Amino acid sequence: MAAGDRTVLQFNSPSSAILSAKVHPLVIFNICDCYVRRPDQAERVIGTLLGSVLPDGTVDIRNSYAVPHTESAEQVALDIEYHHNMLVSHQKVNPKEVIVGWYSTGLGVTGGSALIQDFYSREVPNPIHLTVDTGFRNGEGTVKAFVSVNLSLGDRQLAAQFQEIPLDLCMVEAERVGFDILKKTAVDKLPNDLEGMEVTMGRLLALIDDVYKYVDDVVEGRVPADNNIGRFIAETVASLPKLSPPAFDKLMNDSLQDQLLLLYLSSIARTQLGLAEKLNTAAQIL
């Protein structure tokens, strides 16, 4: 078309190359809790995200706290002093956690968000904006992360565009705790050692049953054979160490005896305690 000076609409790619974000379950719990406790007139909750930036560019979001705010049709006001106070308090405990962004509940990104994003970008070079949809508008709870990208026309800044970045939910501690505890609304008793063992064994048994059924189905021709799965199963079965029966028996018996010895020792210790206590308190001073 017409050549000559044309100002080009530039899309700058994020400068610090933030590839993705990882969020810990604690942050989601915190956000939900704050949302449930929000004051009646507020529609959504806004707060700060704390965490760290990993060397490969991923942002690790580890903690969060809510910040009181007032919102009207045109403007949004954040309680900045509160934000700073909480930040100082949190950093006393864990100085490594710094601000990495902010969150808000509700599905999309609204107009007011740009202002808040601006405020946070003064504290941190490239803040992450996390939205947690507590209203389940799409029929599911969506958690999304955005970074803002400046749209500039020549030299002038036009607007900020929110680009979504991939978000990963890293669940290591939650899994360790035992997922049932965190998922249900009420758990009556924390499982102790043996009960937990029982549950695990049950799950293992179920898995083995599934594999058995699958192999049977394939052999009888009910299910088309998938070579990959077959190879995987063969590898797994072959990964059991091949020990000759006497060697394995010896190994097992040794371990068994060690455990039995420890049990015996602990029973002796308890007997000793019982005796000592009887002697101590029953001793009469003549």
Add this chain to the structure above:
Amino acid sequence: MANSMAKSFLQAAATEEVVSPLRVVQIEGLVILKIIKHCKEFSPALVTGQLLGLDVGSVLEVTNCFPFPIREEDEEIEADGANYQLEMMRCLREVNVDNNTVGWYQSTILGSYQTVELIETFMNYQENIRRCVCIIYDPSRSNQGVLALKALKLSDSFMELYRANSFTGEKLREKNLSWMDIFEEIPIKVSNSALISAFMTELESDTPVTQCDYDRLQLSSNPYMERNMEFLIECMDDLSVEQQKFQFYYRSLSRQQAQQQAWLQKRRADNMQRKAAGEDPLPEEDPSNPIFKPIPEPSRLESFLITNQIANYCNQINGVSGQSFNRLYLMKSLHDN
């Protein structure tokens, strides 16, 4: 009419509230995650934090918590610590979090938490709060796939004794207090709000096997058992030291009594002589004589605490052994097939 109503109000105000005994501690999943995160980040150092919540009937609800910064041994930081606490509580109040302190949590290593400091902290808290609990979390046990979370409370009879600061055998027999009665463990219930439960179910589908299961099925429990045994042996040494103190006390007591008897005999013999000689008999007691000085009985608090600790280790060893047996037999059957 007004009179009787006023009187009944006065009566109502005058009667003391009957405190129902604490039966259950209800913790929110949020609090558990926070405690785990805090303790794990700073392990092996021991950390503490404050619990916030509500005290309702026979249930103590813990709805939120915040960690304490690690304190250096410095006098100035005392005031800082108090300021930090006030600041946090104030800020949390603004976002509608329950502002009552209901206790504190601390991390521990291998269950070695029964110390005099714990009891003293309990007494401090008990001054201000009617009911408080201490939650103990053991991060090293969680590597075995067990959520090692316990809620503890000092038993009432023990608290009375502690205030009177007397731990002699007499008093303990009176109250029928043994080492098992010092700490009471309260069952824990976990509750989550519906919103969180919906989110969690959504975000992470039910996998058939979780990391927790992998941890539980791990065959190597040796390092853990070794450390447990080491701690157990150390505690036994401490216990024997305490026992020796007692033995020494009893021996010196009986020696003192023998001396008293001998002195009394001599006095009596002297008195007989004096009577025969016509003089006044000397008194049969002599408080200034050092052999009549009562020897203080050593306090049994330490030995009780140590006993508790040993019992704890034994329990842990038993638990882990049970698990190991299961695993070993599982391996055996896998191998046979």
